[in-house]
Amino acid sequence: MAIELKLPDVGEGVAEGEVVRWLVAEGAAIREDDLLVEILTDKASIELPSPVSGTLLKILARPGQVVNVGEPLALIEISAVRAVASPSVPVPSDRPASVPRESKDPGRGVPPKGAGAGGAGALATPVVRKLAKDLGVELADVPGTGPAGRVTEDDVRRAAGGMGRPGAEGTPRVSGGDDAAGERIPFRGIRRMIARKMTAAKTRVPHALVVDEADVSGLLAERAKMREIGEREGVRITVLPFVMKAVAGALRRHPALNASLDEDREEIVRKKSIDVGMAVDTENGLVVPVVRNADAKSVIELAGEIERLSSGARGGTLPPGDLAGGTFTISSVGSIGGLFSYPVINVPEAAILAAHKIVTRPVVRDREIVPREMMYLSLSFDHRIVDGGEATRFLNEVVRRIEASAI
Numbered sequence: 001m002a003i004e005l006k007l008p009d010v011g012e013g014v015a016e017g018e019v020v021r022w023l024v025a026e027g028a029a030i031r032e033d034d035l036l037v038e039i040l041t042d043k044a045s046i047e048l049p050s051p052v053s054g055t056l057l058k059i060l061a062r063p064g065q066v067v068n069v070g071e072p073l074a075l076i077e078i079s080a081v082r083a084v085a086s087p088s089v090p091v092p093s094d095r096p097a098s099v100p101r102e103s104k105d106p107g108r109g110v111p112p113k114g115a116g117a118g119g120a121g122a123l124a125t126p127v128v129r130k131l132a133k134d135l136g137v138e139l140a141d142v143p144g145t146g147p148a149g150r151v152t153e154d155d156v157r158r159a160a161g162g163m164g165r166p167g168a169e170g171t172p173r174v175s176g177g178d179d180a181a182g183e184r185i186p187f188r189g190i191r192r193m194i195a196r197k198m199t200a201a202k203t204r205v206p207h208a209l210v211v212d213e214a215d216v217s218g219l220l221a222e223r224a225k226m227r228e229i230g231e232r233e234g235v236r237i238t239v240l241p242f243v244m245k246a247v248a249g250a251l252r253r254h255p256a257l258n259a260s261l262d263e264d265r266e267e268i269v270r271k272k273s274i275d276v277g278m279a280v281d282t283e284n285g286l287v288v289p290v291v292r293n294a295d296a297k298s299v300i301e302l303a304g305e306i307e308r309l310s311s312g313a314r315g316g317t318l319p320p321g322d323l324a325g326g327t328f329t330i331s332s333v334g335s336i337g338g339l340f341s342y343p344v345i346n347v348p349e350a351a352i353l354a355a356h357k358i359v360t361r362p363v364v365r366d367r368e369i370v371p372r373e374m375m376y377l378s379l380s381f382d383h384r385i386v387d388g389g390e391a392t393r394f395l396n397e398v399v400r401r402i403e404a405s406a407i
């Protein structure tokens with residue numbers, strides 16, 4: 001008897017997922033709860049386990065293919081019929097002649113470390129695995145320097161003796177035609193998910209922008225005082241938790257910014273909780289984990305959550321629940337650089353705030369020119385939900401709280 005392994009409903013509004021890679025090969029013997037396939041959704045990367053013991057009869061969805069919830073991913077032949085709670089349904093069990101009857105590893109469906117697709121046991125993202133394959137590097141032999149021992153691109157390049165840099169021997173190139181000496185990178189995975197969300201944001205949402213600046217001299221002084229507490233708590237104190245606290249307090253006073261538009265029902269939904277997302281720059285693209293109930297947390301608590309979520313986002317270890325349900329987003333680009341930006345709204349939220357780099361500039365205080373630490377803030381908002389006056393009042397409140405260190 002064979003069953004279909006279907007893409008389950010993982011919740012959080014996920015309707016589809018992209019097959020990143022299979023962790024087992026066709027014909028491999030598998031046991032219940034063995035991890036079979038890695039799926040990328042617009043919320044997170046997940047690994048689906050087998051609901052039964054048996055044989056992976058046939059793979060129906062190949063890497064790079066986008067599958068809707070409820071559609072089949074593979075056929076599994078059950079070795080021992082028993083009742084299981086799974087989204088699978090019986091199908092005819094005719095075995096294709098091309099499928100081998102025995103697995104090279106009959107004990108487990110998951111290849112041992114270093115075997116199969118570029119060292120399946122090694123902790124690495126799909127991009128890193130592809131780079132290792134292109135450079136002929138065995139991931140299982142590469143010491144990982146990333147979070148939780150994850151192998152990074154730099155680790156792979158070091159193992160390859162410097163290969164893989166632009167122009168170095170071994171870098172994939174396209175020859176001939178208009179693409180001569182140009183590298184082609186598959187447009188899928190997180191990059192494709194980002195593209196779809198950004199396209200939806202810019203084509204459906206009328207963006208508007210308001211800009212202000214904040215004097216963060218007092219904030220930096222407060223941060224210096226709190227670093228000792230942070231060291232005792234094992235938490236690094238940055239500027240972001242202060243900004244997030246100010247934003248959360250301002251959202252409580254200006255709920256129009258803590259909202260979304262239900263286009264189908266033609267209703268504005270003002271959220272009761274203040275769950276602030278933060279854009280994290282990872283090697284695979286932007287990821288936006290969410291700090292729950294940000295207005296109820298202290299700066300120290302926010303710093304701890306920010307550190308946990310940032311580390312998990314860069315390591316690819318966050319569960320879907322940490323990556324969904326935000327009501328407002330902050331993009332803290334100041335640590336990278338750049339004077340100013342026009343952030344794209346994280347739909348369906350009403351607005352996003354970008355905090356930029358801190359620069360010492362001459363400003364006028366009490367009719368005297370003095371040096372102060374200044375930071376630009378830019379607020380993009382959905383003009384269908386929020387008018388310019390309300391957006392400006394909200395940003396004024398954020399600035400006031402930052403400058404007063406009202407935390």
